[in-house]
Amino acid sequence: MPAKRTPPPERDDLEQDAGSRPLRADARRNRARILEVASAVFASEGLAVPIDEIARRAGVGAGTVYRHFPTKESLFEAIVLDRVERLIEEARSLAAADDPGAAFFRFFSSAVEAGLANRGLGDALAAAGFDREAAVDRKLLGAIGKLLRRAQRAGAVRGDVDAADVKALLLGCLAMERCQGEGSAPRRLLAIVCDGLRGPRAG
Structure with a gap:
């Protein structure tokens, strides 16, 4: 009687662990x-x-x-961290824009919109449950900082804020926009925060 053949594994079984x-x-x-x-x-x-x-x-x-x-948690974390990486890439792509002020406020608004569309992204920006990805947070702050400094040199953003302040304002803006009731003007609080960030030569 011929030996029973073991069925081949699924193709992903042939992959080694990440890092190998x-x-x-x-x-x-x-x-x-x-x-x-x-x-x-x-x-x-x-x-x-x-x-x-x-x-x-x-x-x-x-x-x-x-x-x-x-685990489901690791899947969710991968999704959220992917979104954060996309924000980092967006910030880096805007760092060479001709208008530093417009680039900064475009990124700020885009980050708020992305966080409103995906609650998990807001949690990741706040580092809720993502402590082991501190390197990603440092990259995000670095990318924001570069955009911010260019906008400040152009006079488009006030000079007394840093990247950590901008991140805190992003999170605050997300929280406030989520709490707005029906009938509120859309993105009104986002506009207020952006106005508060504008410098003396803002367009």
């Missing part, structure tokens, strides 16, 4: 797809959606999700 070697193309695609689907699901339905359902919607097995993200 880069993920293969199919594993990268699976990871990106999981993040995309989970982001949409968490944003619209909350964190109660089970991993099995996220896997089904992503078109992968639940085991594939768990290999990339051992």
Whole structure:
């Protein structure tokens, strides 16, 4: 009687842990797809959606999700940190803009809008439950600081604030906008905060 053959593992089983070697193309695609689907699901339905359902919607097995993200919390953290990295890249891309003031206020408004669209992003900006990613926070403050200093040199932003102040104002603005009741002017508080940041030569 021939020996029973063991079925081959799913393709993601062949991948080594992060840090040993880069993920293969199919594993990268699976990871990106999981993040995309989970982001949409968490944003619209909350964190109660089970991993099995996220896997089904992503078109992968639940085991594939768990290999990339051992817990639902790690999946959520990866989504949020990805959003923070996008904010960092946006800030860096605006750092060479011709109009430093416009670039700074565009980033500030964009960060508030992103945080309103994704509550988890606001939590990440506040470092709630993301202490081990302090390096990401330092990168964000560095990117904000570069935008801020250029805007201050141009007189577009008041000179008595630093990057930590800007981050605190971002968080405060997010909290206030979320608390606004129906009938309030949209983004009124965002406009007030931006006006308070403007320098003597603001356009």
